[in-house]
Amino acid sequence: MVERTSSASTRQIREANLRAVLHRMWDSEPVTGTDLIDSTGLTRATVHGVCEDLTRRGWIHEVENQREHGGYRMGRPARRYAFQPLAGVVVGVDCGQHRARATVTDLRGRTLARHGSSFSGPEHTPEERLDVLSRTILAALTAASVPPERVLVVVTGVPAPVDAGGRTAGSVNPFWEQMNPDIAGHLSREHGWRAIVDNDANLAAEAERWQGAGRGLDNFVTLLTGERIGAGIVDDGNLLRGARGGAGEMRFLDLIEGVGSAHGIARLARDWSQQAVRTDAHPESPLRDLAPEGIDAEAVFTAAEADDPLAVDVVERIGARFARIVGALAGLLDTERIVLAGAPARSCAPIRRVIERDLPQYVHPPLPEIVISDFGDEIVSVGAVWRALDHVREHVVEIDLVTGRQGAGVEAEVG
Amino acid sequence: MVERTSSASTRQIREANLRAVLHRMWDSEPVTGTDLIDSTGLTRATVHGVCEDLTRRGWIHEVENQREHGGYRMGRPARRYAFQPLAGVVVGVDCGQHRARATVTDLRGRTLARHGSSFSGPEHTPEERLDVLSRTILAALTAASVPPERVLVVVTGVPAPVDAGGRTAGSVNPFWEQMNPDIAGHLSREHGWRAIVDNDANLAAEAERWQGAGRGLDNFVTLLTGERIGAGIVDDGNLLRGARGGAGEMRFLDLIEGVGSAHGIARLARDWSQQAVRTDAHPESPLRDLAPEGIDAEAVFTAAEADDPLAVDVVERIGARFARIVGALAGLLDTERIVLAGAPARSCAPIRRVIERDLPQYVHPPLPEIVISDFGDEIVSVGAVWRALDHVREHVVEIDLVTGRQGAGVEAEVG
C-alpha cells in the first residue's frame, strides 16, 4: 500500500471536518448524509468521504435498516451513520485520601461499572497508593467486561494541587506529594494508558460544567467542601490553574476576617456541634442523644431543619462564615454562580439560606447565585469522566480505534 | 474581474499562512523567501504567493536593493520583503477620572505622538467625557500627521469594570457608568473606528505582559495602585474577566484582616502621613516642614529612604497591609509574580521590602516575586496600545490596508 502524503494544510482541513462531523453525531441519534450536510455546511461528497474515514477508524458505522429510523416516505433511502459509544471507554477516578473509586463509562459518559477500594490508612505509602489505584481501575474494567486496551484515557482526581504537567512537586506540603506520587507517569508506564491527573476541586467544577449547575455558564466557582475547602474556578470557560496548579487553594482564608482557616463544612459542623454538646448550652437539644463522635454534618443539618436550637446555632455560624468566603471569591472573581459541592453539600440547604441572607453585606449586586450540587460524593468521579471524554473529543483525529491507539504514553497535560 | 470563490476550507489554509508569514516579518528586518521557507516550513512557491498577497493588501513591500542587506555573496540575489510598520496606526487611550491621554503608534508600537486633556472636573457629564475623548484622539492624530482613516483600532482604558461587550452597565456604582458611557459605541459611530474598551488594571497587565515584568510569564498579577487598587490577573496567559468584567475588583479587601478597604498606595501614604503630622508623634520629622496638603506618596517614600521615622512608620503600615493583599491574591491564584504598578509605584521600593519581609507569614513557598513596574503613569496607555496591536495581529486577514478597512464598526469585544 502506498503511503499517503497529504500536506499539513490539507490534513488540517480534513481533521477539522472529521471533528465537526463526529461531534455532530456524538450525542445524537443516527444521522443521514443530508443531516450532516445541513449541520456542517459541507457538500455531500465531502460528508460521505468523512464518514467513510470515520467508519474506517471505528468511530461510527453505517446503519443497515435505514427505513426504521426517520419518518420519511419517498425518494431514495438515505444512508445512515451512527456513533459507536462503545468503540472505546474512559475511566474517571476519584483518588482521595482514604480511598480510590474508579468509574468506567462509554464514550457518551454512560456508566458501565464502578469499583472502589480503601487505602490501609491516611498515611499509606506512595507504592501502596499507586498499587491500589491500579487494582481499582482494573477491577472496574473487569466488572465492565472491558479489556484494558480499550481504555482511551484515565483521568484521576487527587486532593492536591496539580500542575500543567500532571505533577505535584516542589511544594512544602508532603501530604500533597503523597497524594500524587506521579500517578500519571505510573499509569502510563504500567498500563500504557494515556493518563491525566488533576486537582479534585477542578474536576468537581468540570462535573458541574458538564451536567450540573455550571451548564452553560462561563463564570462560576465550585466549592468542594468536606473536611477542607478547595475551589474549582471557571472564568470565561477556562479553569484556573495557577503557576503550579495551586489556583483555588484556600489558604488565603486564613486572612479573611471571621473565617481564619480552610476548614470545610463537614469539619466545622462536627467540631462546633461536638463542642456545643460539651458545654451546657441548649440542654434540651435532641442532638445530645447521639454519641458525640456520631454527630456529623448531616445530623446537624437535619436537626437544624427541625429547629433544634443547638444545630441552628452551628448552621448560623457556618453560614455566616461561608457568606464571607463566598463574598471574597465573588468580589474578586465576579462570578455568576457558586456551587456548594462535596459529600455534605446535599444536606446543607439551611446553610445556603444563611449565606444568601448575609451575602449582600459583602458583595455589590448583582449577587452570585448560591447553588447546591446534586452530585454528592460522586462529583469528582463524574468530573474525571467528563474531563476524560473532553480529552477524547479533542484528540479524536489522533486516535484510531481499529488499528489501536496512537500517541499513547505519558500524556500528563491537564488543560 | 471574476469573483474568487475559494472555499471556506482553502481560505482557512491561506489565512493561516498569511498570518504565519506576516507575524514572522512583523518585528524583524526585511526577510528573503528562503528565510520564510525556513521559519514557516512552507515551500518557496507558497511563500512567494503569500508575500504577493500581503503586498497587494499593503502589509509588506518588496525591498529593491537586495544586495545592501544580507552579507552573502554568491548566487542569484534573493527577493526581500519588508513589513510596513506605517501601513496603519493604532491608538491607545488612558481615559482616567481626571484626564484622557492618547498615544498614537505605528504597527510596531513605536510612538508617533501623544496628546492629553483634562476633564472639567471629577463630576463631568458623559457628553463631556466622550467629547474630550474624541478631541484628544484627534489631536494626537494631528500631531502624528496621520489622517483618521488610517487608524486600525482604538483601545481605551477606563477605571471601571468592563464586560466582554465593552460595556459597563447594570452596576450599582454610578461612578463606573460615568467612566464608561459606551465609549466603544461612541468612537465607532462618530469616527468609524474599531473601538475596544477595557478596565485600566487589565490594560496595565497587558503592558507588563508585552514589555514589562510579565514578559514570558503565564501567571502574574498587576496591582494598579494609585488612589485605589485594581488588579489585572493573568492565569495561563488569559486575562481574567469575570461575568460582568468585574474580576480584579478589590472590594473583597474589606474582608481581609488588617486591610479593610481597597485604598491604594497614594491614598494611604497621603492620609496616614497627614494624620501622623497632625499628631505629635515624631516631632523632629522633616516631613513636618511641608504643608500637610503637600505631602504625597513620593515625598513619604523618599523620606523613608532617608530614615525619617514618621515616613518609615507609614511605609511599615502600608507594606504590612500590602503583604496581606499580596498574600491573599497569591494564595488563591498561585501566581508567579506580582507587579506593583501605577503612578506611585516607581518610588515604592521601601514598601516592596516590607512586603517581602512579611509575605512568608501568609503564603507557602515558593513565594511570588514582588516587582515594581517601570511604566509609571504611562502604564495604561502602553497596555492599551499593546492590546490594540494584538487586536490588529489577530485580525490581519480581515484588514485590507489598500482598499480600506473591512468590517469596521462597533467592535467592542475585549478579549
Next chain:
DNA sequence: GGTATTAAATCTAGGAACTAGATTTATTAA
C-alpha cells in the same frame, strides 16, 4: 572577459480536499 559555482527564482506536474452540478438509483405514490 569568459566560465564555473551558487543560491535563489521560476516553471511544470501532480496531489489532496473541496465545490458544483449532472446523472443515476432506490424508494413511495398514484
Next chain:
DNA sequence: TTAATAAATCTAGTTCCTAGATTTAATACC
C-alpha cells in the same frame, strides 16, 4: 406500471499546496 422524489454517485473543475526540474542573476576564479 409509471411518475415523483430524495438521496447517492459520478464528473469536472477549483484552490492551495508540494516536489522537483529548469532557469536566472549574481559572485569567484582563471
